[in-house]
Amino acid sequence: MIEFHRVTKIYPNGVVGLENIDLKIEKGEFVVIVGLSGAGKSTLLRSINRLHEISSGEITIDGKSITKAKGKELRRIRRDIGMIFQNFNLVKRSTVLRNVLSGRVGYHSTLRTVLGWFPKEDVDLAMNALERMNILEKAYTRSDQLSGGQQQRVSIARALAQKAKIILADEPVASLDPLTTKQVMDDLKKINQELGITLVVNLHSVDLARQYATRIIGLKAGQIVFDGSAREATDKRFSEIYGKPFEVGTNEADREFKYESIN
């Protein structure tokens, strides 16, 4: 379980990224965070694994404070948290397999991982993760030879090889076309349902959030302004919250445009 206790983040320039957030995310949830640009989505997500340090309050993971953790304990907590980025964050010149194996570095000494010595069990884990993501045949291909969607599936495989219990995904489909977006979102849903991995995903599209999330959290100016099911996240509710009417178009691109246009 991920818990935020009165979490505030103020950037050095005085901008308030998060204001007094109280939040509990249970194991196995598929939470999508939505909000207009600058609402604090990335700040919230990146606070969970301390890619961003919070200014006050506390975040706990399964009851352990990541906020107070140092050294070995921090590494131990982080090992359970995988991260997926918009730009995939793969080492482009390395093979797919090497990239997925990098999910194992938290389990071994630095020397071993620098030299690239991974035990056979790790290679098996990495191969299984690639198989689950339907991309096993690319194991020995250089990562920069893959399409965007394939690269994102490799980054999900890396989080699986890491044996992450929580996966944080910051705009994982923002660089992808609609078909690839669906494939990647389906993959995320699959690992959530089959492996019980808790997912916290930032998205720009409310429609996409409604299709996949078990719970949607809406942010505005660093505060939680909506917390409910996909069914409760109606267009009417969202236009009330975000202050401007936005009509639902007849197709997805149209709706996206309307949502984006109020950013």
Ligand SMILES: Nc1ncnc2c1ncn2[C@@H]1O[C@H](COP(=O)(O)OP(=O)(O)OP(=O)(O)O)[C@@H](O)[C@H]1O
């Ligand atoms: N490093 C930083 N220094 C100062 N202010 C920052 C920094 N990073 C983010 N902010 C500010 O904090 C607020 C929240 O930013 P954040 O990136 O979390 O929003 P977001 O909802 O993820 O936006 P987007 O959808 O555009 O990525 C914004 O006002 C932003 O300008």
